[in-house]
Amino acid sequence: MRMSELVSNMTPSTMTEIALILFVIVFVAVTSRVMRRKARVQCDEAAQLPLFDDTAGEAGVSARRS
Amino acid sequence: MPIDSSDPSGVSDNPSDSESADRGAAGEGDSNAPPKVEAAKAAPSAKDQARELVTYDEDIVRKFATASVVWGLVGMLVGLWIALQLAFPALNITRYFAFGRLRPLHTNAVIFAFAGNAIFAAVYYSSQRLLKARMFSDVLSRIHFWGWQTIIVCAALTLPLGITQGKEYAELEWPIDLMIAVVWVTFAVNFFATLRVRREKHIYVALWFYIATIVTIAVLHIFNNLAIPAGLFKSYSIYSGVQDAFMQWWYGHNAVAFFLTTPFLGLMYYFLPKALGRPIFSYRLSVFHFWSLIFLYIWAGPHHLHYTSLPGWASSLGMIFSVMLWMPSWGGMVNGLLTLRGAWHKVAEEPVLKFFVVGITFYGMSTFEGPMMSIKSVNALSHYTDWNIAHVHGGALGWVAFMSFGMMYWLAPRLFQAPLHSKKWASTHFWIATVGMALYVVSMWAAGITQGLMWRAFDETGRLQYPDFLETSSRLIPMYWVRALGGTMYLGATILGAYNLFRTWQARPKTYAPVTVSVPKMLVGKGASTAAFWHRKYEGMPLVFTILVALAIIVASAFEIIPTFLIGDNIPRIASVKPYTPLELHGRDIYVREGCYNCHSQMVRPFVDETVRYGEYSKPGEFIYDHPFQWGSRRIGPDLHRQGGLRSNLWLYRHFELPTSTSPGSVMPPYPHLVTESVDWATIQKRVGTMAMLGVPYDANTLNNGGAMARKQAEEISAALVTEGGPTVPADREVIALIAYMQRLGTDIKAKPAAEKQASVPATSAPVAATGGN
Incomplete structure (x- = not known):
């Protein structure tokens, strides 16, 4: 089936529905990723990054064990 | 995802472990104080042997910051000037400083010069610090700076001269567009190369927003500006009518999203914590904010085209995603404002925070108003x-x-x-x-x-x-x-x-x-320690991240763009719609040059009040030869799509020469130069050829004798003007071409019997009633 046929056979709401499903997938993926306990610790450390970037002798969050 | 890029071994031989305790004392509440520039300790101890010194490039930040302020003043001054022109039209001094040419100058100056340079200052300052690395190449940084300023100067020169593509915020002609592409790629190379040599493992969220900006603006700029040149200072968009409108507002809305929003969110996520001396309220919320925002934003463009000839499904899709966009936007606003919890007293003392707080509040207000x-x-x-x-x-x-x-x-x-x-x-x-x-x-x-x-x-x-x-x-x-x-x-x-x-x-x-x-120190090659190992490991993360970002915006774009181009029914052909004559085409070029689209739309919406006021509502099939589309976005003057045949040639002539002579109280600028400037017939021939390249079906006669055909039609209009009691105007004057175009506008569907009109949307179908209040 050619792409144009495929697209032509869709009803106008098909695109909207596929888009919505895609968004839900992305949202769930991001949520599950961010809400993990491990992520919390990493995020708390990452949030500190802008505050310690000017002083000599800093190496960054990555060096710290979580 | 970058937050998951931690060292799985849990082992780090990085010597800064022992220094992490120092971090707590580094708050920077007083933003007025001069910076504490600490020179690194001279004789490195054994512990520091795996370290090296990096000097940040501050000069490039100074350059961009200064340019932002200077161009900001210019852009705002032009804005004030055009605002005054609408209240006091006598300020339309000469053709070069008329509203239609200055308004694009204002928008381009404030967006790309003022905001653009501010973005670059923010990116260069914060990226170096967040990545613990000097910019990859000082030379690329300078090429970026001077290239960008050259583009701005070119814009400031060409727009008042009427050199324009006639698409909002994408007015700059193709040679300047090429320069923008080159300079943007220079910036991208410099930025991504800096990411690669970074000494900080985690890529802070501000940088994500910068990456999204760099990737998306490149895609938007290239695809919206695809055009065939018809000379050094003239090109025609490869898209026409509905598709051009769709591409333009896909670009236009996402220029707002990825030039005026994401980089400034990056700025917020970096500079707000700096100014407050405390981290952002919730880093996890910022992750949500980022991914939802970039995923949703890219769909929203069609909301600029509601009730136009754009297919209804695209319009609905744009609306739904725009409404959904409200949530991540407010997530960002809440994240910014809650960072201030317990520190509101600082806002009273500190102007920096005053600007940030009101700025974030306006972000919240605008992102509610927009949806x-x-x-x-x-x-x-x-x-x-x-x-x-x-x-x-x-x-x-x-x-x-x-x-x-x-x-x-x-x-x-x-x-x-x-x-x-x-x-x-x-x-x-x-x-x-x-x-x-x-x-x-x-x-x-x-x-x-x-x-x-x-x-x-x-x-x-x-x-x-x-x-x-x-x-x-x-x-x-x-x-x-x-x-x-x-x-x-x-x-x-x-x-x-x-x-x-x-x-x-x-x-x-x-x-x-x-x-x-x-x-x-970055260790590479054989015998590198584990420090090098972890560095090596995450060198690839920006690439993965960038691919995810690109995927998010391309998938969304494809969902809207591909059907718009593939579904034949979206733009039903109308047999009676024919290409513009060579003279009308030239008149249209003049219409674009003078920036008429800044004040006049060419899109009658299917509302009772509009069909009563202007005539039959506009059909998609009427615009298939419009490279570029000229639907406009603001009616300071009336819609012109059904203008053809509405007024006499003489009325139009007088209106262009001095609008108040036909329309007392009009704020339209006069265009006396149209009466004195001559048309170059050879140019017309060339432009007809370019249109043919874009698929406009001109016959052989038009392709070979376009100039002569234009002259013949011009002579007829010139004679008609005299018949109507007007002055004798030589046929080669620009005003004649513009009159020809105006008289053609929207007339094609009236030309033939109803049977030939588009089948799917009968012209007699009832217009949608305007909502409420009628």
Whole structure:
């Protein structure tokens, strides 16, 4: 089936529905990723990054064990 | 995802472990203080052997920051000037400084020069620090800076000369577009190469927003500006009509998203914690904010085209995603404002925070207003009115400019290594600008709603209550004065701010102390330690991340773009719609050159009030030869799509020469040069050829004798003018070509019997009733 046929056979709401499903997938993926306990610790450390970037002798969050 | 890029071994031989305890003391509450530039310790101990010194490139930040302030003043001055032109049309001095040419100059200057340079200052300052690395190449940084300024100067020269593509915020002609592409790629290479040599494992969220900006702007710029040149200063968009409109607003809306929003969010996520001396409220919320925002934003463009000839499904899709966009936007706003919890007292003392707080608040307001305006029934009222102008200035003056000013005041003492000249002046700047902005936005809301309601008002006899369009424009003049007052205050406040920064710069030391930090050494090659291992491992993360970002925006774009181009039914052909004659095509070029689309739409929406006022509503098939489309976005003057045959040639001639002679009270600038300038027939021939390359079906005669055909038609119009009692105008005058175009507009569907009209949408079908209030 050619792409144009495929697209032509869709009803106008098909695109909207596929888009919505895609968004839900992305949202769930991001949520599950961010809400993990491990992520919390990493995020708390990452949030500190802008505050310690000017002083000599800093190496960054990555060096710290979580 | 970058937050998951931790070292799985849990082992790090990085020597800074022992130093992590120092971090707690590094708060920087007083943004007025000169920076503490610490030279790295001289003799490195054994512990420091795996480290090296990095000196940040501060000069490039100073350059971009200065350019932002200078161009900001220019852009705002032009904005004030065109605001005054609408209240006092005599300010349309010469063809070069008429509203239609200056308005694109204003928008381009504030977006790409003022905001653009501010973004680059923010990116260069914060990226180096967040990545613990100097920019990859000083040369690329300078090419970026000087290239960008050259582009701005080219824009400032070409737009008043009428050299334009006629697409909003994408007016710049193809040679400048190529320069933009080259400079943008230079910037991208420099930025991504810096990411690659970074000494900080985690890529902080501000950098994600920068990456999204760099990737998306490149895609948008390239695809919207695809055009075939018809000369050094003229090109035609490869898209036409509905598809061109779709591409343009896909670009236009995402320019707002990825040039005026994401980089400024990056700025917020970096500079707000810096100014407050505390981390962002929730880093996890910022992750949500980022991914939802970039995923949703890219779909929203079609809301600029509600009730136009764009297919309904695209319009609905744009609306739904725009409404959904409200949530991540407010997530970002809440994240910014909650960062201040327990520290609100600092806002009272610190102008930097004042700017940030009001800036973030305006972000919240604009991102509520935008989704609301994207709802079709609201848009039916707001579209083509000053409500749009109010909305965009809430975002531009409130969010973009205030975040920039906040950043500038915070940066100035650090960049110039001297205390800010006057904190009091900075506060004065803030208050005057805030009041000016309030006057601006409220007056434009009032103007927009007033005009929108007047257009759709019917009296008790069922006739339009304000049939004369001019009446709906003249009613707005007092509000235009209020807007001009607000704009004057805002510009005045900015001048005070610029002077404050200038005085700070004057107090700089003779030579700037280098800002140097000690960072882990990057080890590569054989025998590298585990430090090198972890570095190697995450070198690839920016690539993965960038691919995810690109995927998010490309998938969304594809969902809207591919069907728009593939579904034949979306743009039903109309047999009677024919290409423009060579003379009409030239007239259209003049229409584009003078920027008529800045004040006139060519899109009659299917509302009762519009069909009564203008005539049959516009059909998609009528625009298939329009490279570029000229639907417009604002009606300062009436819609012109059904203009053909509505007025005599003589009326049009007089109207162009001096609009008030036919329409007393009109704010339209006069175009006397159209009567004196001659048409170059050879150019016409070339442009017809270019259109044919784009698929416009000209016959062999037109392709070979376009110039002669144009001359013949011009002579007929010239003779008709005399017959109508007008002056003798030589056939080669530009005004004749423009009259030819105007008389053709929207007439094709009237030319043939109804049987030949498009089948799927009968011309007699009932127009959609305008929502409410009729």
